[in-house]
Amino acid sequence: MTTATTYDVLSAAVGDYFRAERQEMLAILSGAGAMTLAAVGLYVAMRDGFARGFAGATLLAAVLLTATAVLLLHRDPRLRADVEAGVRAAHAPAAHAAVAAEAARVAEVIRKYPYYRYGALALAAAALAAAALTRRAWVHGAAAGVLLLVAAQLAIDHYSERRASRYAAQLNAGRQASP
Incomplete structure (x- = not known):
């Protein structure tokens, strides 16, 4: 592969990776919004201990997910520009x-x-x-909210790790092909 071709491939890999990261962050923001609607909807409909615990844990999870996504959406454009500029040097x-x-x-x-x-x-x-050791409804609701966060985190990390591993392989292949 020529040097120009190698850097074109690397530049495309960088672009693909950061585009996919952005798409994931937008999906996380959408999911956090859906979690918030579900928590508020359950609380408005039921107004009981379970709904309070679920709303508290779910809203906290939505805030954490949103903060992470917003920070990455803010950081990534500059990081992408720096990496692309370096690749095109x-x-x-x-x-x-x-x-x-x-x-x-x-x-x-x-x-x-x-x-x-x-x-x-x-x-x-x-x-x-916590859910097994108590009969308190708010604890059961909070446990359900935490489990929702865990499910989201496992899904996010699954796709993020897969994407990062593919990107790392492309970067390493490009490093080996470059002069």
């Missing part, structure tokens, strides 16, 4: 360094996914234990 060593730095960043992101899963599963275990 006329000076081959500068382009190689930019790709190496991005590959290292993504490798660190991938390395953390098991810990995110462990955290989500620990939250699920705590929610299930």
Whole structure:
């Protein structure tokens, strides 16, 4: 592969990755909105302990998901521009360094996914234990809200890790093909 072709492929990989990240963040914002509507709707309809616990946990989860998505939507355009500028650098060593730095960043992101899963599963275990150990309706509602967050987190991380792994493979292939 020629140097120009290698950098074109890398530039396309960068664009694809960050476009998919943006789409995921928009989906997360939509999901957080749906969670909020469900929580508020249940509370308005029922106004009982379960609905209060569910609304509290679900609204907190929606705030956390929204904050994360908004921060990434704010950060990613600049990061993407920096990576793309590095890949397009006329000076081959500068382009190689930019790709190496991005590959290292993504490798660190991938390395953390098991810990995110462990955290989500620990939250699920705590929610299930709380629901099993009490008859209080608000605790059961809060547990259901936490389990909704866990389900969302597992789904988000599944697709995010898969996308990051594919991107890392493309970056590493480009690094090996570049002069």
